Amino acid sequence: MARRVRRLFRGGRIVDLGGGHGLLAHAMLLLDDSSPAAIVVDQTLPPSSARLHEVLVKAWPRLDGRIVFVERALEEAEIFSTDVVVSSHACGDLTDRVLDRAAAARARVAILPCCHDFATCDAGDLSGWMAAPLAIDVLRAVRLEQQGYRIWTQTIPADITPKNRLLLGAPV
Ligand SMILES: C[S@@+](CC[C@H](N)C(=O)[O-])C[C@H]1O[C@@H](n2cnc3c(N)ncnc32)[C@H](O)[C@@H]1O
Numbered sequence: 001m002a003r004r005v006r007r008l009f010r011g012g013r014i015v016d017l018g019g020g021h022g023l024l025a026h027a028m029l030l031l032d033d034s035s036p037a038a039i040v041v042d043q044t045l046p047p048s049s050a051r052l053h054e055v056l057v058k059a060w061p062r063l064d065g066r067i068v069f070v071e072r073a074l075e076e077a078e079i080f081s082t083d084v085v086v087s088s089h090a091c092g093d094l095t096d097r098v099l100d101r102a103a104a105a106r107a108r109v110a111i112l113p114c115c116h117d118f119a120t121c122d123a124g125d126l127s128g129w130m131a132a133p134l135a136i137d138v139l140r141a142v143r144l145e146q147q148g149y150r151i152w153t154q155t156i157p158a159d160i161t162p163k164n165r166l167l168l169g170a171p172v
Pocket residue numbers: 017018019020021022041042043044045072073074075087088089090091094
C-alpha cells in the first residue's frame with residue numbers, strides 16, 4: 001500500500017488513522033523522505049507498538065524522532081490540508097469516518113477497506129449487479145469524487161491481503 005501511495009503522494013505529514021502498530025506510517029517514511037514526520041492514531045494502541053517502533057528505529061535510524069503514536073479516536077485527531085491521510089483495514093464504517101475526516105480537511109487520502117459491514121456501510125441499490133462489499137467501495141469512490149477529489153482506484157496484490165482494494169484521492 002505504501003508503495004502505491006508514494007507513487008502518487010509525496011511530502012506532507014503522514015497521518016495513519018486506525019494505525020495499530022503504525023507499520024504503514026513507518027513504510028511511508030522509509031520509502032520517501034519527502035515527508036518530515038508521521039502520526040499514528042489508534043483508539044487502542046497494541047501493547048507491542050512501542051517495542052516494534054523501537055526495533056524499526058534501530059534498523060533504520062533515520063526514523064528516529066519522526067513518528068508519534070497517539071492513543072485516541074480518529075474523530076479527535078487534528079488533520080491539516082497538507083497531510084497525507086492513510087488507513088489500512090479500518091474495519092467497516094471506520095473507513096467512512098477516515099474518508100469524512102480527510103475530506104473535511106481537504107487532505108490527500110488513501111484507504112484499503114476491510115470488513116464491509118452491510119448494516120452500517122452504504123451499498124446503495126447496486127447489489128443486483130455486484131457484490132455488496134464492491135458496491136460499498138464503489139460508492140465510497142463516487143462520494144469522494146463528488147466532494148471535489150480526483151480519485152484513483154487500484155488494488156494491491158491479493159496474496160498480501162484479499163481485502164486489497166485501494167482508493168486514493170486528492171483534492172482537485
Ligand atoms: C483491523 S485494525 C488495522 C490496524 C492497522 N491499520 C493494520 O493495517 O494492521 C483496525 C484498528 O482500528 C482501531 N480503531 C477502531 N476504532 C477506532 C477509532 N474510532 N479511532 C481510532 N482507531 C480506531 C483499532 O484499535 C485497530 O487497531
